[in-house]
Amino acid sequence: MSELDEEYQLSYFEEEGFTRQECPSCGAHFWSRVSRETCGEPPCAQYTFIGEPAFEEEYTLEEMREAFLSFFEENDHERIEPYPVAANRWRDDVLLTQASIYDFQPLVTSGQTPPPANPLTISQPCIRMQDIDNVGKTGRHTMAFEMMAHHAFNAREDLDDPGQYAYEGEVYWKDGTVQYCDEFFESMGADVEDIVYIEDPWVGGGNAGPAIEVIYRGAELATLVFMSMEQDPDGEYELKDGNRYSKMDTYIVDTGYGLERWTWMSQGTPTVYEAVYPDMIAFLKENAGVELSDEDAALVHEAAKLAGNLDIDEAEDMAEARADIAAELGVERAYLEELMEPLETIYAIADHCRTLAYMLGDGIVPSSAGSGYLARLVLRRTKRLVDDVGVDAPLDELVDMQAERLGYENRDTVRDMVRTEMEKYRETLERGGRRVRQLADDYAERDEPIPLEEVVELYDSHGIQPDMVEEIAAERGASVTIPDDFYGQVAARHGGGDLARVEDERDERVADLPETETLFYDDPDGTEFEAVVLDVIEREEGYDVVLDQTMFYPEGGGQPADHGVLWNDDTTVDVTDTQSEDGVVLHRVADPIGKGEFVRGRIDTARRRRLMAHHTATHVIGYAARQVLGTHIRQAGAQKGVDSSRIDVQHYERISREDVEAIERVANRVVTDNTSVTQEWPDRHEAEERYGFDLYQGGIPPGTNVRLIHVGDDVQACAGTHVTRTGDIGTIKILSTERIQDGVERITFAAGDAAIEATQRTENALSAAAEALDVSAMEVPDTAERFFEEWKARGKEIEELTAELAEARAAASEGTEVEVGDVTAVVQRLDGEIDELRATAHAIADDGKVAVVGSGAGSAQFVVAVPDGVPINAGEVVGELAGRVGGGGGGPADFAQGGGPNVDALDETLEDAPDILERKIDA
């Protein structure tokens, strides 16, 4: 008996006549109104609704969603609008929304923030990438789905301080939850005797609790989770993950009803896909020319009932499971596969397009990092599927079909992003193809197999799928073996991820101090204030002064700390940094100031004013970029400064010069409009409802209320300090844009005085360039271009002249001719550039003579050239010559160069050259 068994002894079960039974097949415990052979869930049982809809009526996706939400509305739940699928818009620990409860983590579930309503109901779009391999094959898995849910947030009533959590008391718990579930089934006209509640305790993300899987006609239609425990080494419960857990003060009803499954159940189509997006399936089938005879269609229909067993996680061997199905139907496995595969691909395409519509529609920009990478992954996978099955419609149109159905308004941007991505992918494939062909040819020629190392490199660094390598290798007659654990080997190459966790030491002295009252919000222009010194903490360098209240803004939200001074009758100290620790503001100074005394403080207003201008300007630039580039523009990071600031935004292509100018125009229009910049502290859910999650451009603040900054039409949650009117910014100038990673552009800009200074710097540089060229500033580009062209032409000319001169010199025989063995050698000093020496040596060698040319220009340098057929190694000669001037040298046997720093020894060395040549003649 697991420790949680008693948790399932519900009075509702008892009243309704449920009995607890054990599945002889899988051993699970379940509750049912009637006595059953098995738990009813595949693989213990089959689907029994295919071709036999199991509710009273058939529902479309939209109708089913509405039926669910209105049922719970009628039962005192408030309907909540769904959140984006990009979960990183309101929390930073996950990328995608995978369940409705994600909407309320971590602040609501921990009790810090109240839920938007209690109890509530929602239908939340979700994306689960981990199911990607199952999509299409099992008939029931989708990557994108809507999780319909009802949630209730409860807090224990026997707490000493019930007010410590943002909600109090119990709304409903396990009995209420199961009863609602039962009643919703009834409202659908389901046969309640067929409902099975399987005990399946849930553990995840540091929380745990009893949970129930709800099975009907072979399909899991809902999960009821009772989140009530947290991980605790001293906890009284030991759960299936081996960790110990204890009860929490809060306990939360977390349910999930798969909208797609419910719709499917109501229609009884062979697969969930046909129930959810029949139009798109029909379109894809026709486009790809997939048509089935009645006989084959019937076969597929039968296979669908059995396909519940196909789950790549569970069915150990995909092929084996397939074979089982084929055997049961009395056909060849190959025949069934040939029949199923195009259909499975089409199902996957429809699902993937819906996934992409959600992701891109919710503003995820494809990139090489973060959720953008996931979008790219899905996009490329979908493209491969589309090509495999022979659908010839452009992918952006397919995604748009889903985006239209889902009601997105930014469809043009979505299509744009898909097209841009497809173009990039096409280039990657082309580049990759060339690379693999070349590699395959190399190895084919050497008659060696392509080593795995190369294949891993191709995948890891160039994005080339191993099957593409196999294909091309076969074409080119090269052999290659891809091991089954290929991706494991790639992972191994990346090494183990050792997370070096930084222990943040809690400062005991700060922990005991009260939060500092901040004056800068109410009085953003304030500069001086009085305060009491609560504590002075000695640090390794200097001291941290803690006051009861302060005008100093501590570093945070990308805004640097205020500087300034603190003083009293005895002493004045400079504040060089300001930080906040748990709401306690620390003023860093070099010398201590009396604890318990009054002090006066004054911030460095010039610095603060510049920071405020830059902070407000950051909001304005973000707003302007959104106007110019599209609604998907979202801040990916920002840093304010005194002389310039930067904002990183998500965008799918480089920002052009024209875009920069347009953004500057829009931004400066906001400045000249001189509208007031206002703040408010509304309830966070109210704020989210009114303005959406685009509020959280700069991160997600905690708390029941959030501080909003309005700049013209722009609204953001922000804790920084701002100017009071946009005109106070003065002016905004974009200094540069750069791509910090694929899909993220950094805009660096300056505001106010800093903008003027930055412009002056640029103009100074330009005017210096103009002066050097002796032309006006406007003529600099043309002149520079002309000079550059002329400079190149002259280089070429000089090269030619050098060669000519060298030939002439060689002909004039300016050097000393000596006989070495039976050849003539020319030893010559010529103080010129290395190019000239080389040309001369070549000219002499072309005459059939050995050349030893030395230069004393700068350092001592030698070039030795030996004509064909003369048994002297030029490299060795140069080595010896260069050694005598304190350096080294070398090169091929017929032509070598070298040198050293000792110019004084040059002449002497050249005099010895004939002897050296003599010695170097090979016997």
Add this chain to the structure above:
RNA sequence: GGGCCCAUAGCUCAGUGGGAGAGUGCCUCCUUUGCAAGGAGGAUGCCCUGGGUUCGAAUCCCAGUGGGUCCA
């Protein structure tokens, strides 16, 4: 957020410290001609930028810029 790869002729790319190359395209001529093609010759280059090591850097090291790719 982290890792890896790449930057040389218009294009695609060789080039492991010492004379900057190939294929293709381009120009001229020849042959042939219905077209395609064939032959000979020629021009192509801040070898991404800056710094360092070295007598000497396209090549090695560092930084930057631009691009690609994989993973969480």
